[in-house]
Amino acid sequence: MLLVYTHKISPRLKYVFKHICIRVLGIQVEFTTKIEAFIAHDSLKMSYTKQQLGSEFFIKSHDILFEQGLSDVEINVQNWENTKGFFFNGDKSAMPFDIFASAFYLLSRYEEYLPHVKDDYGRFLATESLGYKHGFLHQPVVDIWAYKFKEALQGHFPDFEFPARTYSIRPIIDVPSAYLYKLKGILRSLGGFIKDIFTLKFKRVYMRFMVVSGLKHDPHDTFKYLINKQKQTPYKFVFFFLIGAFSTYDKGINVNKKKFVSLIKHVADYCKVGLKTSYFSIEDISILKKEKLQMENIINMSLCSSRQSFSKLNLPESYRNLIELEVKEDYTMGYVNHIGFRAGSCTPFLFYDLDYEVQTPLKVCSYHLMDYTLLKTKSLLDKKQILNGLIREIKQVNGEFVPVFHNYTFSTDTRWKGFKDLFNMILESAND
Template sequence: MLLIYTQKITPRIIYIFKHICTHMLGIKIKFTSKIEEFIAHDGAKLSYGKQALGNEFFIQKVDLLLEQGFSELEIKVQPWDETVCFFGVTDASDLPFDIFAASFYLISRYEEYLPHVKDQYGRFPPEESLAVQESFLHKPVVDIWVLKFREVLSSRFPKLEMKERKYKPGTVIESANTFVFKNKGFLRNFIGLLLDLFKLNLGRVADRLQVWIRVKKDPHDIFEDLIQLIKEHRVYMLFMFQLSDFSIHDRNISHNRIPHRAVIKSVADYAKVGLLMGYYAINDIKILRKEKLRMEEIVHSPLENVMNSKFNLSLPENYSNLIELEINNDHSMGYPGIPGFRAGTCTPFLFYDINMEVTTPLKIHPYVFHSSVVETMTKTKLKEDLGKLIGEVKDVQGMFRSVFRNEDFSDYTDKDLYYSILKEIHEID
């Protein structure tokens, strides 16, 4: 057990110490603000304050974890061995920076609460982030810091029990359109046929007609192939299906269509399924509740996993709606256009609501790689960057989360390339 002394025990301190010490390192911790109790303790102990009390393990603090709300902060990034850090402190500290404040800043997404200009899709732009501005988006710095903290702590307290981490790959398959031709209704299909003819996409015309008369499988219905991968190689996949009402933003197949429901039920027999929230469900809790109930009615179990279909997170409002509806896991934390670590970590974490200053039960599962970047990079650059990212996650024994779309594996893409990327992530020969 690690006894932690701090003059004032705040919700932020409890949150980040529990995340780093307990959830990431497996260390049992106890807080105290009584100097006498701390000094009398014979076992492992750490003080977090402006100055050390004795010869204990000491982390000098900055004021971030004592504050409430958010404000503009002056942050100076500095090198630390082979990585970087910020919120630097004096040489009296056993680490050259306040690891707890810096980690809190990144995983709470503090910077996303600050005023910023959203991009054309209403998203927090990567360019506004400290990680992009200081060129460390490609590194899971929180995990790197924590492993270095572990080394120093274990050298001071060799008998302190800590858990071992293990590299775990996992993939989310988002399905905004389970089918591209099938079950879209006469009018939508007729208009699509006319557009294909106008563009002289004769291959799509032929495919469309063959799907209509049921002599060919819909090109987007690739779920059996992915399920086969799961069966053969025991890879972790989570499938997200959209069940929104049809609109200008959401053009998925109706949730009432029997083949659509049948695919969801079939996939749910072999893998976890979740909800790909529609455009309006993201900000409207009534619509989100309706979509949630639709998924639960199909799979006959409570909805546990969701993803934002547009990745236009608005914190903390979007997450507050998930919490109110008792949805436990969100998989939207990442940048679809840039590979990297949006929250500075490859470890799932509980969402901390800065507005309410409370640790919530919502677990955030950050992703590192989104398949939409494949179209923007050369194959050589893609392979090089992906290899580096996988290496970074393996070095910290973290979780490599990737996101693909079901259409990535259809005949209308370079599906062999997408399959090769998926297999590299999951180490499938």
């Protein structure tokens, strides 16, 4: 156990130390404000305060962990060996940067509460982030800092044995619509035929007719392939089905269709199933509650996981709604158009509510790659290089890789050519 001496045990301090020590490094941590208790402790210990007590392992503290609410924090990002650091704390500290204050800033999504430019969907842009602006978005810096902290501690306590953790994967399959043509209803199918004819898409007219009449397989029905892939790996895929009402933004299958319900139940026999919340439920908890209950009735168990439509988050309201409805995990934290680590970590973390200054029970499982981002890269070889680079970053800290693919990514559509190979690379990366 690591004992931390500090002048004040604040909620922020407890939150970030527990993430780094327990979740990343696997060691227990306790806190004290009493020098006598600190001196008496005969195992791992450190002081985290403004002044060093003596010759102990000491990291000089930044004020952010002892504040409440938001303030105009000055951030000066600097190079630090193979990565970046901020909140420089001088020469007397065992580490040149206050990694706990820095990690809190990123994990709490402090910057998303500050004024920023949003995209057309009201989302926080990757280009607005500290990570993008200072060139460390591609690194899980919180985990890298944690391992630097571990190395520094080992230098001070060479006899202490740290537990090892291993690299893992958690593939996400996003299902905004289970089928391209099937189960769309008479009016939607007729409207699709008319639109395809007027836009001279005669191949789609033919394909739609063949699928609707039951003569061909629906192009987006890739579930048999995915279930077979699941059987080949011990890492559970998490499917997120959209079951919300048809709208301008959401064009899924009607949840009253028995064949759609049967599909969800079938997938749930092999994989984990969560709720892809509809666009309008993001700001309306009554719609969210209705969708949650519908999904629970389908899978016959409490809903554990959610993923917001269009990867849209309104902090802290989006997460407060999930907490109120007792959803345990969320997979929305990430960027649709950029690869990298939105919260600076490849370790799931608990959401910290900056308004209430409290650690919540909601586990945030941030994703690091969405299939769409790889469409910008033309050649399959370049896509593989990018993917390998990302996997290498996560493996260096034995983290958890969370990629987001869609059911239609595994179709025969030419734009997704080679994506099955990329998915296989991810699955095989856990065996290397």
